[in-house]
Amino acid sequence: MSARPFLRISTPVNGLLAALGLAAVAALTTRNIGATARLSLELLLGGLWLFYVVQLADTLVLWQAADRRTPIAELLIDAAAVFVPLAAFLLVDSRDQSLFCGIWLLKPLRESTFFRLLGRVVSRAAPNLIGVTSLFGIVLFGASLIAYLIERDVQPDKFGSVPQAMWWAVVTLSTTGYGDEIPQTLAGRVLAGLVMMSGIGIFALWAGILATGFFEEVRRQDFVRNWQLVAAVPLFQKLGSAAFVEIVRALRPRVVPAGAIICRKGEAGDQMFFIVEGRVAIATSSPTPIELGPGSFFGEMALISGEPRSATVSAATEVSLLSLYSEDFQMLSSSNPEIADVIRKTADERRGVAPRH
Template sequence: MSARPFLKITAPLNGLLAAVGLVTVAALTAREIGSTTRLSLELVLAAIWAVYVLQLVDTLIRRRATDDRGLTPELVIDLMAVVVPLIGFLLAGSPDQGLYCGIWLLKPLRHFTFFRMLGRVVARAAPNLVGVTSVFGIVLFGASLIAYLIERDVQPDKFGSIPLAMWWAVTTLSTTGYGDEIPMTFAGRVLAGLVMMSGIGIFALWAGILATGFFEEVRRQDFVRNWQLVAAVPLFQKLGSAAFVEIVRALRPRVVPAGAIICRKGEAGDQMFFIVEGRVSIQTPSPIPVELGPGSFFGEMALMTGEPRSATVSAVTEVSLLSLYSEDFQMLSSSNPEIADVIRRTAEERRGGAGQG
C-alpha cells in the first residue's frame, strides 16, 4: 500500500498524458519522419502505456480495499487503455501499432462528471430518443425508396438501388447537401424539399429532448444541493416537509470570498442572507464590528422596511450564504408565520441596537 501515492494519477495529469499520447499517435502517421524520430515517438507511447499500467494497478488496489467487485466505467476505461495497445503491439504490423493507442481518447472521460451527467440524461430520455430515432429511420428508408422509384431510370449510377439512394437521403435529412447526388426530376426535387424539412424537425426534436433532459438534471442537482444547505440552518429545521420544500426552492445559494463586501450601507435592500458556513463582519457605529457565524442571518431590516441598508457587511472568511428575496419573504411570512416572527423580532432587536443590514 505504500506505493499507492506514487501510482495515483490526478485528473489534469491524466488529461495531459492522453493529449501527449494522441499527438504522438498523429505524428507517427506522417510518412516523412525518420526512423530515429519514429523510435523516439514509440518510446513516448511505451512510457505513457507504462504509466497507465500503474494507474490500472492503483484502481485494482482501491477496489480490493473497498471490496468492490463490480465492473465500473472507470475500470473498463483503465483496462482498455492497457489491453488494446498491447493487442495492437502483438498483432498489428509495425506501422499501425501506435494507432491502437487512439483508445486513450477515453482516458479523460473517467474524471469528467459531465459525461456521467450525460449518461443519466440519455438514460432518462431513452424512450423519447428511441421514438425520434425510429421516426428518423422510417423517414430515411421511405425517402430512399421513393427516390429510387423516381430517379432510378434517370440516374441509375446514383439511384440505381435503395442502398445507393440511402446516401442521398442521409445527406438530405441532415441538411448537409454535399451535392454529389441531386434529384433531376421535378418529383425528386419536391421529395428532397420534404425530406429536408423533415430532417430539420427531427434534429430539433433530438436537440429539444436532450436540452430538456440537461435542464431537469441540473435543476435536480441544484435542488439537492440547496436542500443540504437549507438543512444546515437551524431556523429552518422546525419546518414541515411541504414548507421545507418551498423554502428550498425560494432560497438562492451564493459563495462569497474572504474580504468581499456582501452589502453596503445606504444601498437598497431587496434580499436578506442566511449564513451556512463562514463568518461575516457587520460595521456598526460601535468601534468594534459585530461578527455573525453559521446559522445567523442579516439584511432583514432593509427587506422588511424598504429602507436603505443600515450597515456594511463583509466576509471575514469565505462564506456560504443563502439569499431570500423580498417576494419570497412574503411567501414565507404567509405560509410560516412563526419563522417570519423570529425574523421580525430579531430585526426589531437589532434596530434598537443600531441594526444589521
C-alpha cells in the same frame, strides 16, 4: 501508501496527457517523418503508457481498499488505456501499433460529471428518443424506396438500388448535401425538398428532447442540493412540507471565499442571507467585529425597512450562504408568518444591541 494522492494529482492532467498522446499518434501517421522525430514520439507514447500503468495500479489499490466501491467505469478505462496498446504492441503490425493508443480518448472521461449527467438524461428520455429515431428510420427507408422508384431509370449508377438511394436519403435528411447524388426528375426534386424539411423537424425533435432532459436534470440536482442546504438551517426545520418546498425554491445557494465582502455599508440591499456553513464578520464601531456562524442570518434590515446596509459583512472563513430576495421575503412573510416574525424580532433586537445590517 494510499492511491488517492496520486489520483488527485493525475486527474486534472488526464486531458492534457491524452491530448499529447493523441497528437503523437497523429504525427506518427505523417509520411516522410524523420527517424529522430519518430523515435521521440514513440518514446513519448511509451512514457505516457508507463504513467497509465502506475495510474491503473493506483486505481486497483483504491478499488480494493474501498471495498470495491470505486466506480467500475474508471477501472475499465484505466485498464483499457494499458492493455489495448500493450496487445497492439504484441499482436499488430508495427506500422499500426501506435493507432491503438487512440483508446486514450477515454481518459478525460474517467471522472467526467458531464458524461454521467448525459447518461442520466439519455436514460430518462430513452422512450422519446427511441420514438424519434424510429420516425427517422421510417422516413429514411420510405424516401430511399421512393427515390429508387423515381430515379432508377434516369440514374441507374446512383439510384440503381435501395441501398444506393439510402445514401442519398441520409445526406438529404441531415441537410448535409454533398451533391454527389442529385435527383434529375421533377418528382425526385420535390421528394428531396420534402425529405430536407422532414430532416430539419426530426433533428429539432432530438435537440428539443435532449435540451429539455438536461434542463430537468440540472433543475432536479439543484433542487436536491438546495433542499439539503435549507434543511441545515434551524429556522426552517419546523416548516411543513409544502412551505419547505416553497423555501427551497426561493432560496439561492452561494459560496463566498474567506475574506470576500458579502455586502457593504451604505449599499441598497435587496436580499438577506442565511448561513449554512462557515462564519461571517460584521464590522462595528468596536475593534472586534461581531461574528455569526451556521444557522444565523443577516441582512434582514434592508428588506424590512428598505434602508441601505448599515454594516459591512465579510466572510471570516469560506462560507456557504442561502440568499432570500425581497420579493421572496414578502412571499415568505405572507405564507409563513411565524418565520417572518422570528426574522423581524431578531431585527428589532439587533436594532438595539448591534448595528443594522
